[in-house]
Each structure stands twice: as structure tokens, then as C-alpha cells.
Amino acid sequence: MWLGIGATIVTDLWAVARKRLLGIPLPDYGMVGRWFGHMGRGRFQHDRIAASPAVPGERVIGWTAHYVIGIAFAAVLLAVCGIDWISHPTIAPALALGIATVAAPFLLMQPGMGAGIAASRTPRPAAARVQSLVTHSVFGLGLYASGVAASYLR
Template identity: 40%
Template sequence: MIVTTLLIGLVATALADLWQYGFLRYFDGSRPHWGKVGRWVVGIAREGRVIDAAIGKRPAVRHENALGWAFHYVIGIAYAVIYLAILALPRLPNSALAGAIYGILTLAAPLLFMKPAMGGGICGRNAPDPWASFAKTLSAHLSFGLCLWIATAVLG
């Protein structure tokens, strides 16, 4: 069960990343980049700095992009654990609707915690284009929820 859960989390995250790569290339020509998140993780580990509004002004740290990607996948696995625990409740089948709702619920973490912790404000309102930031985050999390549904249906 542990290996299956890890695999579901990894596969769902990877599939959602492929979706997001295409979405971002079409949306604004960018690519997913997790360097700022890696820098934030290092700031927590080294200095206990959870709230860091100046993260974008801090110098880059060694391997920050790789650290950010690793953190991203750890979170994807953690979300898979929670999703599978919810599905274990009576009368909650794995479905596209369940995955989509779960993906939308996971928006709470970036919109209410990660973005504010890194100076972006609640729901990313301090971003240069808050609506574009929101659309990217929504796309990532909704696709992740749907990819959890798919990975669970295939691997679970």
C-alpha cells in the first residue's frame, strides 16, 4: 500500500506537470520553475524564516530549482496520501468529480499560505498580474486532482 501510494503521488504529480508545462507554454510562453520555492525551503531550514516577503530579492541559493522541484513532489505525494485516505471513507468512490473537487480544495495551500508567505499576498494579489497568477495556480491544482483520479484508477 505504501509503494502504491508513493507511485500514485509521483505519477499524478508528473502528469499534472506535463499538463502545466503545455498550459504555461500556450498561456504565456513560460515554463514551470520552482527556484523561488527551493530558496524559501532553504530559508526555513537555515534561518527558520517561514514568512519571507523579500524572497524574490534574496540571492539565489545553490540547487534551489532542484530543491523546489523535490519539495513540489513531496507535497504531491502528501496530497495523494490525503486523497487516498478520503477515498477510504464509506461511499466516496474515486471519480473525475472527486479528483476535481479535491484539486480545487488543494488551492487553499498556495493561495492562503504559500503565496502570502513569499510576498505574493493572499491569492497572489500582489503579483504583477494577479488574475494570470490565479489562472496558473488553478490550472495546476485542478489538473493535479484529475491526475490523482487517473493515477488512482490505473494504479490503485
């Protein structure tokens, strides 16, 4: 659990740095919460999630989902590499998993929220794709950094 939380915190710190250095807006996890909230009502696809009706508690839902997904991805790393990975973390599997997780927004989240497959319906799809790839790579580096921290605490 802590591995996924740590990696997600690293990702969030990257988002803050990216905003300060590059002027790229912070992710709006309220929209993710809105998407998940509508799923509970049977709606999985939106033309534009921002135009869909608000869902009570959508910011909390979105932030919770963000961290739960990070924990789930970390569990995949440990399922593939084994729990002993925490004792001797290596960067390659963590970074590879981080990069692989970009499939989730490209194929599920972005289409479901109305942005199209791999952000194809956004004003600047190539820029959105690069940002997703970089962010998920940072998540992978966060998995590794969290693994190193955990190895010292064992």
C-alpha cells in the same frame, strides 16, 4: 506514493503544454526551494523571494518539495476516500481535492514568497489566481488518471 507522483507528472506536463500553447512561463521551483531553504534558517516570510539570497541546492530542494507535496496530497485523498479508492477510482473526490489544494499556494506559499494572499501583490492577481486554480484542477485530474492506471495494475 505513485498516485501523487503520477498526478504531479500530469501537472508538470500541463505546465509544459501551457507554455507552448499560451506562452505562460514554467514554474520556477528553484524559488520554492529558496523559500524552503530559508525556512530552515528560521525565515518564513519574504518581501520578494527572488530578491532573497540564493540557497545552495535550491532547485533540487524545490523540485523535491513539489513532488513530496504531491505525494502528501494524494495521501489525503486516500485517507478521506479509503485505500479502496484505488481499486475503483472516481473523478469527483480527486477533482475536489485538487481544487481544494489551491488553498496551499493561496494561503501559505504565495504570501510566504512575497506575492500576497492569493497572489494579491502580483501584477495580474486575477490571472495568477485562475492559473493556480486550473493547475490544481489538473492535479486533481492527474490523481484520477493515476488512480485509473493503478487500478489496472492491481
